Amino acid sequence: MLKEDYRLSNIQEDKDVKSLSKAQFPGPHCPLFGAIMTASYIEDLTLLIIGTEECTYYGKDFAMTRQNGKDQVYAAVLEQHDITFGCESDLREMILKIDREDRPKALMVITTCVVELVGEDVASILHSLREEVDTKLLIVHTEHFKCNSHIDGMEKTLAQLAYLMETKRKKEKAVNILGFKYEGVEQTELYVLLEDEGIDVAMTIPTKVTIESIAEATSSALNIVVDATALPLAKAMEQQFQIPYVDFGMGLDLDRIANCYKEISDYLGIALHKKIEEKYNEVADRMEKVENGLQGKTFIYGNTPFDCFAFSEFLMELGMEPLIIQCRELLPSHGEVMMRMLNRHVNPYILRMANVAPLRRIYGTLKPDYYFGHESPMELSKHHITQIVTDTCAKKIGFEKVMAVIDAIQEEQGIFSLMGEHKKNNSDEQVRNKIKHMTNMPESMKKMLLNMKSIPDAMQEALLTLDDNAPMESMMQGHGAHMMMRRS
């Protein structure tokens, strides 16, 4: 199954990255999913999805689940006539109706595969309506045949938020955090450091904003990007409102993190140098300590909230060796990391992600020590592969993120070795007690492990379809996995 063509040394561009099988399961999410996921963070943003019954039905279903039934999602369902003759007049009427009856502050129109395929110029229709409606009109194109995954939809959705912004007077000591998609930004290292220096985090986009507050985002002096999907928004704000940005990204490279902090200090005129140096040294020491235990261990990179190559390089820093890296999309920025890997004489297989089923056929022959990402824990434990799930680490920003990843490795190493031991020696009670005290693991995952005797098929599917860009716990609820837990 694994061909030499799939090796890193043979990968030049995105089309060289192949899926391990032609029949994929479950396959990646589409950009419509990414768009809805991102837009649904903003409670008062109304959506109009244009597409088939299928896209609009599942889109509504997803938004409703995420927003606990309080979503504002309309569906414009295409009929045969619209596909043949276009839907301009219907669409105009629908938008006017929504504007007149519901008076949304902003309406994001999302076009899907079929609308784009038939060449309907929805952007022009919206443009022509701008004078006739009170609502602000935004557009996101989400045809899946032009991209590999949902990331494209997330980027476009965030970028559209720039159109809701207005030029405001600058506050020198205020920043925005762009791309943070979790609760609890106040507890992050970045937030605390800034707060200590008297810097106001004015806005966290998209999780702590409303349509009205987004208009004020331009009063901040700096944008700090903590997730790559927010980069297009940062660039748009730089171009339209001259707000500079620092790209923190999701990286785990200590020097890059230190440089980001330095850039932020320079922009804001604050002195973070000493605190940063302390944190740098603390994390570097920790990395050195865990290196011994991980030296020479092999891994498959499955799916984490981090960039696949950056994360794999970080693991290499800890002495580990990648056997397979599953990649969502090859980006120009990956070139440098790939070159560094090859220079270190590492040549893993690079495969398209979101196709877990065929991997199960090669675990036995490849025999990796670790699997990073979502998979059925039982499938992995059959082959004595330790699973590391790093979802909760994405809630961290800065050096604490590196520390969180190391904690995740150490903790889950413990669980899986215990699961292996359980088969031989330990009692159920010992295993349960150990799991109960795990702090890093999402609550739902913990419950599942505590309850399971054997994992049901549907739970396996739920695990396979979990997304790295949403908190695991809420995603599992969304997948009805809580039901499976009790049943098991």
Next chain:
Amino acid sequence: MKLYKNYPIASDRMGMLWALNGIHDACIIEFGPAGTTHFSIEGLMQFGATVHAKTFTTHMDEHDVTFGNEERLVDAILEVDKVEKPAYIFVLGSSITSIIGIDLEGVRLQVQDDIDSQIILLPDCDFQRNFRQGIEEVNTILVREIALKNSTQDKQPVFNLLGLGIHDYNHRSDYYEIKRLMWEYFSLDIGTTFTLDTSIEAIAQASKAMINLVVNKEGLEAAKILEVVYKQPYVDMRPYGVANTRHWLACIGEQLNRAVPDDICQEELKEIAYKENMLKRRIKQLEHADIYVNQDTMDTSALEAYLSSLGFQLTDNKDNACLVWTNGIEALTSKKAIQISHPSFHQERQYPYTPMMGIRGTHYLLQEIGNTLTKALLQD
């Protein structure tokens, strides 16, 4: 183009996938962008159904769309045949392949001789039909392409159930009640269900059943084919209420040429009949006995007929209705709502003993109606 504030009506394509996913060992390949497959797999979990079918996607890119390239599908079929070794591979296009005019029949002809599995093509999207038509299509395809391709079996003491699927909100409980009644009254076990909790093997042996029970009209066409080919009689009825259930049992008995035993469930039936009469009296005393039934996601005609027989009047005015029979979203927030259909929202539906059909179904239904009327009254 239609505008929906709530859920749109699901399409025939979705219905076809829902139906096929009730077959444990079905292998399905979708030729289209991966996102719809991913969405559909997640959507199935919200039905609270145990799903074992394997659904694969080929994904598509701009090159495939522009040039109508079928290579991905051909490769996927060859691979699934080799790796999964299924008896049948169900091949399904997507809205995109329908629009660009991919010739799926041509693909089938191209690869069929090279593989052991039989390819079953499902119809293209026509952007006009709803999920119920898709389910009906799958029922008839399963009969034509699988059941009828097998030699006629000797009759066994089993029955087939047609039209009940994972898309039915109450499928698990209704399935258990029908099985219970068929066993207690006629000593017949389940042969196969089209398409719930079944297998390709069970479908292939559909001819051994003594009778087919159609509980949703999606199964009617398939039952008619089975009747013509295998001389299997069928009863087309959704049994709600005591009288209806008795009538249903009598019809089954007639088709089987057997008398319906009258000493089974007599005490239970008496008690339910008493409760039914008490509820009728209560309904008579209501100032407004108007009820609203949401017909979007199921055929509600049999239920409506039973509710009318209790003394309710049907209305289109949801706001003024004393009871609303509807989906899980409304049922979660309204005290006058009783859930009869999906979508469900953060709710479990695993407990299998709350039927709405049959004898126990009547008992449960009467209880639900009585309790909901009380809740609605207290709310006012």
